[in-house]
Amino acid sequence: DAKTTQPNSMESNEEEPVHLPCNHSTISGTDYIHWYRQLPSQGPEYVIHGLTSNVNNRMASLAIAEDRKSSTLILHRATLRDAAVYYCILKYSGAGSYQLTFGKGTKLSVIP
Amino acid sequence: NAGVTQTPKFQVLKTGQSMTLQCAQDMNHEYMSWYRQDPGMGLRLIHYSVGAGITDQGEVPNGYNVSRSTTEDFPLRLLSAAPSQTSVYFCASSYSKDRGPGELFFGEGSRLTVL
Numbered sequence: 001d002a003k004t005t006q007p008n009s010m011e012s013n014e015e016e017p018v019h020l021p022c023n024h025s026t027i028s029g030t031d032y033i034h035w036y037r038q039l040p041s042q043g044p045e046y047v048i049h050g051l052t053s054n055v056n057n058r059m060a061s062l063a064i065a066e067d068r069k070s071s072t073l074i075l076h077r078a079t080l081r082d083a084a085v086y087y088c089i090l091k092y093s094g095a096g097s098y099q100l101t102f103g104k105g106t107k108l109s110v111i112p
Numbered sequence: 113n114a115g116v117t118q119t120p121k122f123q124v125l126k127t128g129q130s131m132t133l134q135c136a137q138d139m140n141h142e143y144m145s146w147y148r149q150d151p152g153m154g155l156r157l158i159h160y161s162v163g164a165g166i167t168d169q170g171e172v173p174n175g176y177n178v179s180r181s182t183t184e185d186f187p188l189r190l191l192s193a194a195p196s197q198t199s200v201y202f203c204a205s206s207y208s209k210d211r212g213p214g215e216l217f218f219g220e221g222s223r224l225t226v227l
Contacts, residue, residue, distance in 0.1 A: 043218030102155035
């Protein structure tokens with residue numbers, strides 16, 4: 001599986017936008033980019049995913065570089081509830097691939 | 113919908129004891145999996161299943177057994193617990209199997225301590 005690189009931690013002020021970066025320079029053409037987050041003492045939850053085009057949903061936006069070697073998860077207005085560990089994961093879209101590799105992620109702290 | 117339900121939430125074992133962590137989902141998901149999470153680490157895949165009667169090993173399968181007799185349930189068995197198995201365990205399920213798991217739905221976790 002292709003690897004991802006994320007900063008260990010980031011801080012944001014409440015109600016300001018947050019840009020969480022992820023590098024995946026060895027991504028293949030069939031890899032989807034997935035983001036999950038894990039709130040304290042909870043299981044991870046799905047945030048968003050994309051292949052080539054930028055994606056938006058009610059939780060966040062995903063901006064994917066044109067060469068797909070990096071992506072950015074955008075939280076438009078950080079709230080205290082967004083304090084969590086955010087994981088960027090590459091998921092091979094072909095048949096027979098069932099293992100998702102969760103790295104250490106980025107711990108986001110939100111300052112009131 | 114209950115989603116993914118794990119029991120127990122907390123368990124303390126002595127070295128050498130056996131136990132089963134239960135996982136049940138009510139979403140008719142084909143794919144189910146078990147992860148463990150140690151302090152400061154990401155999640156590591158232990159075992160997974162793409163349907164009833166089918167299981168396979170993940171990244172760290174040693175010391176754990178699984179079975180999948182029904183679509184809904186995917187128990188994780190520790191036959192002889194060791195202190196190295198002290199961890200938080202997460203069960204996850206997904207609707208997709210043919211092209212790998214889709215969006216994963218996680219349980220709340222089971223915190224296991226082995227003395």
